[in-house]
Amino acid sequence: MQPGRRTVAGTLLAGLGTVLQVPEEGLGLVVAGRTDAGVHATGQVAHVDLPPDRWAALPGRSDLAPAQALLRRLAGVLPGDVRVHRAAPAPAGFDARFSALRRRYAYRVCDDPAGVPPLRRHDVLAHRRPLDVAAMDAAAGRLVGLHDFAAFCKRRDGATTVRTLLEYGWTRDADGFAVARVVADAFCHSMVRALVGALLAVGDGRRPPAWPAEVLAGRVRDPGAAVVGPQGLTLVEVVYPDDALLAERAAQARAVRTLPAGG
Template structure:
């Protein structure tokens, strides 16, 4: 049978999602906990891998198993073996046609920036910081150049292994809430560091160092060297992937 899980995590002290030969990863600790409950090795597939320091609000994974456990047993048993920074939120039995990565029609991220003269203390693990005032309207104008289907080669790391740099951004919303600025971006898929490089390129616009039209120029230039720096990982959270209703997943991950 195939099982899907919704997982949240604080990525600060992990080397990212993907299991590595050495080092602590979210996938690694999740598979270890699931394997303990199943009493046999379990391997999971996720909707979208996240980098070191990036968080997950509702990462979706699936795994196949013949082991019979009650749903409550899977969830509580797995959570009892996970570190405090990781938790399984929900479980669903899904058809074999479901695939956490390939069945997803979109993915949504949020980047949170504390915009005040004083650095964060309480929320330092979950927000990035810019001490100089940012103009949200200018950044919104710059962001409009990125909506739609484009070649995003200028906004991916040189180490990105995706063979095709074309992606479709459905929405990119920027809102200020007191001294915090939230960037929410949804696309069919993302390239390596794409969100953080987009944020890093919108900041010079918000600071008045570049005009909003510059973002479009960078996009058309297709050269990573033309874009802004990569924004810090701590401000980024993978909110959720989105799937067709037919798979019977919770409403928060359905289109």
């Protein structure tokens, strides 16, 4: 939520408040991960705390289950650019943010000289130079692991920049776009877009394949690792452990991340 600005969280809360007839501030919306303005999400996860009587009353006179009734009613009040695909009572210990094991993002880039196809202009970044995806993939692999990603994060007071990058790779998809697959336990602010910017510099020949790892080791922002635009980035998936491990995972995730001695 951001005062005076339209956000997905604010839009969803307004829809829930209308459907449930509950004040928005009483719903306690928690999401798996924040997305910057212009970034998309097809796999976002959220939880809200609903009064039991409001949940039970959702079907009204219909024979729908409460979850089905909620989806149908939300579809009727939400704008066309926000949709809820599934709803269910959360298991004990579930926290949409802290129970997550990992988050997967995709970033799509078009290096076709003709530019981005018009129907994809909202979710694909245009890049004017041809990209060597094999070189980008090799360079990306050197960044995987537990590191201090200060060189690729916008610093925030009191926040750590230590993260575990589980996967980072580049391929060409069936449409010819260069697509990054980026998976981590969590991400700091602007991290994915900065990682993409560094690899675009490798792909178009401005930097050697070893350069992104050198920037990472330096732990200082490098102007050559530009933070690319938001439109190519999509949160695709959030993965959670088995129900019995949800609370334990949430407790682990709340702990401050640090590098091992000598790291």
